[in-house]
Amino acid sequence: MLASRGRAIFKLTPCYSRYVHQSRDPIPDKRWPGWAVVVGIxxxxxxxxxxxxxSDTWTSTLSQEPNTRVSAYDAAFPGTLxxxxxxxxxxxxxxxxxxGAKVQHRxxxxxxxxxxxxxxxGYQITxxxxxxxxxxxxxxxxxxxxVRITQIQLEQDTGKSTSEAHGSTTYIDLNRAGTGLMEIVSEPDMRSPEEAAEYVRALQSVLRSVGSSDGNMEQGSLRCDVNVSVHKLDKPGEFGTRCEIKNLNTIKGMTVAITSEVLRQIQVLENGNKVAQETRGFDEDRAETYTLRSKEDAPDYRYMPDPNLPPLLLxxxxVSNIRxxxxxxxxxxxARLLNMGLTQRDTEVLMAIDSGREVGYDGAxxxxxxxxxxxxxxxxxxxxVVNWITHELLGQLSHRQETxxxxxxxxxxxxxLVDLVQSKRxxxxxxxxxxxxILEHKTTTMPSQLAQELLLLAAQNDDSLKQWCNEAIEALPSEAQKVREGNERTLNRILGHVMxxxxGRANPESAKTMLLSILK
Ligand SMILES: Nc1ncnc2c1ncn2[C@@H]1O[C@H](COP(=O)(O)OP(=O)(O)OP(=O)(O)O)[C@@H](O)[C@H]1O
Ligand SMILES: [Mg+2]
Ligand SMILES: [Mg+2]
Incomplete structure (x- = not known):
């Protein structure tokens, strides 16, 4: 079993050294000449x-009625464990x-x-x-x-509170309370807002591929606290004092927040002042960070071992079974997709939407x-194939506001469908x-059948093609005359009319040949 009921021996210090400031060279950046940026997330x-x-209560989605997924334990009733x-x-x-992290046996x-x-x-278990x-x-x-990952810890999510804009009432929804979270702490290894964004995207894609989280920032299933410091470019060994920006919920917002925080800290330092270590919020409308609390007001969390939970022994x-x-x-x-000849962009598009590996996925x-x-x-x-999927299929789905x-x-x-087009049928x-x-009618009929029913097959076109060409020539007599006189560029106008x-059923190449044979 996972946990034994033995008595825990707790070491009240972190079990490894945190933030070994390493070696990555500072990176010069035109946006802040002379300064270097350090980010940890x-x-x-x-x-x-x-x-x-x-608890064995079900976790909830955003659309759930408030306080419908709350057990006595989640609401902290006395006597629950x-x-x-x-x-x-x-x-x-x-x-x-x-x-690639080391799973601790204890x-x-x-x-x-x-x-x-x-x-x-009154406490979060972490x-x-x-x-x-x-x-x-x-x-x-x-x-x-x-990017080095310092540690991953299991912890509980909190509920949600919403306050009325002008009233004195706060609404509490405990649906989220007690949902499992992984806090994934990085070393301060990123050197720009863009690297921070790349890190979060890469992490999302790892989480999705192992099915451990949706990693969806917009829906709140992934939230970032970003730690930012700046230092002089020529003093690589000395990191500046960090500020932590809490609860960023889009990648775009995160890069804007980091950029504005970097510029703020540089301003403070250039004015001869010191950056104060503090926790900051981000105002998306003003694209600015603001003080939430200074180090002096930092809460005393009074960490203590939870007496109701035995140590977790793995x-x-x-572990090797999971591995x-x-x-x-x-x-x-x-790497495999790139090897098949797909572009970087194609692989990103496919992998970003990929949810097929999610646990419990039951898509169509x-x-x-x-x-x-x-x-x-x-x-x-x-x-x-990838063109048909990324451009046509995904394009049409998004046009229809479908996923x-x-x-x-x-x-x-x-x-x-690909075969029909490739073989020019x-x-x-x-x-x-x-x-x-197919998207419109959600039909299961195969495209080759549909091509017949909708009179789209090239063979069916042959007679029609002649008719379309003649109609187009009749409709555009002066253009036709120009082509007869040798001006072949005008042919495109007539061809456009045929199409x-x-x-769109006419094959442009065949139509062109047909038009020329009629006109010359
Ligand atoms: N000088 C620095 N500049 C930028 N980031 C830093 C710097 N020093 C540390 N960090 C980053 O700050 C983060 C600290 O997170 P950690 O969870 O360990 O502590 P915390 O923020 O103090 O605690 P809490 O979990 O209560 O927020 C890490 O991601 C680390 O990489
Ligand atoms: Mg933390
Ligand atoms: Mg923190």
Missing amino acids: EVHAQIKSREKLF PRLNPKCVELGVRTALAL SAFDRKHYFYPDLPS QHYAPFATNGTLRLPKSAVE KEDY SHMPDLPGPIQ LGQGAVAYFDTVAQGRDPKV FTQNPMTAAQMGD ITGTSGKLILRH KISR
Whole structure:
């Protein structure tokens, strides 16, 4: 089992040294000449488990009626006790392994006290002194920067409080209270707002591929606290004092917040003052950070071991069993796709929407975007296939304000469509028409059948083609005359007309040949 009931021996100091300031050289940046930027990020990712971390209540989505997913434990009724959800541990371990972190065979839970209406017990259970995983790394795909992960800890999410703008009432919703979180703490290894953004994106994609979190910032399943400091470019060894910007909930917002915080700190230093270590908020409208609390007002969390929870003991065979069932990770997947001839951008698009590996995924196809691509690309030109998927399919879905999970077009339909166009049995324009038809009518009919029904096959076009060409020549007599006189550029106008009256069914090449043979 995961936990034993033995007595814990608690070390009341962190079990490893934090923030070994390392060696990455400071990076000069035109935006702040003479200065260097250092960023470290604490990510809070909601664990994608059906039940909460210490109770068997179901976790909730944003659309849930407030206070409908709250057990007596989540509301901190006296006499209730926590019971660790093994699923959260498993997903945590998967994440740790994906980040190359060392899973600790012994970790423990602590109470972090603070008083806030959405925290009924008055403390959050976290792993302050002995986190379950330490010393990972995340390699950023574009910049190839290796960001070290200090530690990953399991902890509880809080509830939510909403205050009326002018009233004196605060509303409390405890649906979120007690949901499992992973706090993933990075070393101060990023050197620009852009690297910070790349780190969060890379982390999202790792979390999604192991199915441990949706990593969705907009929906609050991933939140970032960003620590920023600046120092003189020529003093690489001495990091400046950090400020922590709390609760950023979009990547765009995060880069703007870091940029404005860097500029603020430089201003402070250039005015001869010192940067005060503090916790700051971010005002998105003004694109500015502001003081939430200074170091002096920092709360005293009175950390103490949680007496209701035994230490978490993870046996080696438990960890190695999870290790042997790990899914493919984003790094290797991307390398494979690039190897097939896809562009960086294509791989990013596919991987970003990929939710096929999420735990409990039950989308229409039961398949993520990469798997969908892989199925269609079997025996076909990968570049052609990815174009149809990223440009046409995703383009049309987003036009219809639908997501990939709502895609009704099966991989078999997509494959058939690609074949029809590649073998020139239908034109590209007709192919797009069929694709739109499938999305619109959610039909399971194969494209080759649809091409027949909709009279889009090239063979069916042959007679029609002559008719369309003649009609177009009749409609544009003076253009036709010019072509007869040898001005072939004018042919395009007539060709355009053919495409128009054929509603894209005419093959442009054949139409061109046909027009010339009639006119000359
Ligand atoms: N000089 C620095 N400049 C920028 N970032 C830094 C600097 N020193 C440390 N950091 C980053 O600050 C973060 C500190 O997070 P950590 O969770 O350890 O502590 P905390 O913020 O004090 O505690 P809490 O979890 O209560 O917010 C880490 O991501 C670390 O990389
Ligand atoms: Mg922290
Ligand atoms: Mg912090």
